[in-house]
Amino acid sequence: MAQKIFIDTDCGIDDAVAIMMALSSPEVEIAGISCVAGNTSLENVLNNVCGLLNFYKRTDIPVYRGCSTSMLRISHNADKIHGSNGLADVVLDTGGKTPEAINAAEGIFAAAKAYPGIKLITLGPLTNLAFAFNLYPELSELISEIVMMGGAVGPGNVTPWAEFNFFYDPEAAAFSLGTGVPVKILTWDATVAGFMPEEEFLRLDMNGTPAGDLFIEIQSFYLDFMENSTGSRKIGFPDPLTVACVIDPAIAIETENMSLCMILNRENEKRGASVVVSDSDGADGTADVILKCDMKRFSELAKRIKINSPK
Numbered sequence: 214m215a216q217k218i219f220i221d222t223d224c225g226i227d228d229a230v231a232i233m234m235a236l237s238s239p240e241v242e243i244a245g246i247s248c249v250a251g252n253t254s255l256e257n258v259l260n261n262v263c264g265l266l267n268f269y270k271r272t273d274i275p276v277y278r279g280c281s282t283s284m285l286r287i288s289h290n291a292d293k294i295h296g297s298n299g300l301a302d303v304v305l306d307t308g309g310k311t312p313e314a315i316n317a318a319e320g321i322f323a324a325a326k327a328y329p330g331i332k333l334i335t336l337g338p339l340t341n342l343a344f345a346f347n348l349y350p351e352l353s354e355l356i357s358e359i360v361m362m363g364g365a366v367g368p369g370n371v372t373p374w375a376e377f378n379f380f381y382d383p384e385a386a387a388f389s390l391g392t393g394v395p396v397k398i399l400t401w402d403a404t405v406a407g408f409m410p411e412e413e414f415l416r417l418d419m420n421g422t423p424a425g426d427l428f429i430e431i432q433s434f435y436l437d438f439m440e441n442s443t444g445s446r447k448i449g450f451p452d453p454l455t456v457a458c459v460i461d462p463a464i465a466i467e468t469e470n471m472s473l474c475m476i477l478n479r480e481n482e483k484r485g486a487s488v489v490v491s492d493s494d495g496a497d498g499t500a501d502v503i504l505k506c507d508m509k510r511f512s513e514l515a516k517r518i519k520i521n522s523p524k
């Protein structure tokens with residue numbers, strides 16, 4: 214039977230690919246998607262998710278409106294990476310799909326009650342998750358695992374120390390590491406270790422179906438961004454790797470259990486970093502931290518986006 218999953222997302226380019234991968238894989242079944250500000254504004258995230266579900270003719274999957282800023286109302290913008298609407302300026306028709314009347318925390322709780330043992334996958338800042346667990350502590354008994362994209366052991370992608378999702382809302386990240394639910398983290402380190410040069414990306418041969426074409430269109434925007442910022446055309450898959458590790462856990466080939474402590478001091482240049490500490494006393498939580506993935510195996514999974522495309 215398919216593993217029930219719930220996805221929390223700040224739907225930018227790689228979130229969209231991650232959701233497409235989940236929708237193309239029989240091993241998992243999405244029970245709901247909650248939206249949070251991060252890569253782009255909450256309104257853009259809602260439109261991107263509703264548009265993507267309409268594209269896949271899966272408007273039966275409920276979408277929930279979540280937090281529009283981080284807990285401390287500090288906003289950061291990632292337009293340069295993800296385009297003005299968060300999705301490489303590709304506007305998908307929502308087909309009239311709108312978010313549910315209840316909010317993200319209520320949506321997460323409803324899904325957890327309906328499907329005990331569900332896995333919660335977070336692809337954006339952890340603001341919604343923190344609110345959900347604060348409002349409904351019983352979620353700790355209902356959710357079997359939280360799988361997060363976030364954090365960096367080595368250099369981050371926003372500062373030399375911090376990765377975007379944890380940096381955007383470090384208070385929420387600290388709270389979410391300590392819910393008592395087992396946590397698995399796909400780090401920025403694993404993303405960098407899996408950077409794919411353009412030649413290899415093109416060898417995926419994704420064009421030719423509606424979903425394959427969409428994949429190429431939005432990822433090409435990201436390739437251009439990478440070339441402008443790093444000088445080389447290569448692509449990273451942070452959110453898709455996170456979902457891939459749920460679909461096929463063997464994709465994670467290097468994982469270490471670590472005690473983590475978030476740096477929260479607003480004067481500290483390392484604010485938003487998840488520091489590895491030797492003693493779990495005083496840590497915000499422990500997690501299985503994925504540092505490296507099998508990119509050949511991942512590529513095979515990504516090809517399902519083309520193969521299992523909607524007509």
Ligand SMILES: [Ca+2]
Pocket residue numbers: 222223224225227228252336337452
């Ligand atoms: Ca994301």
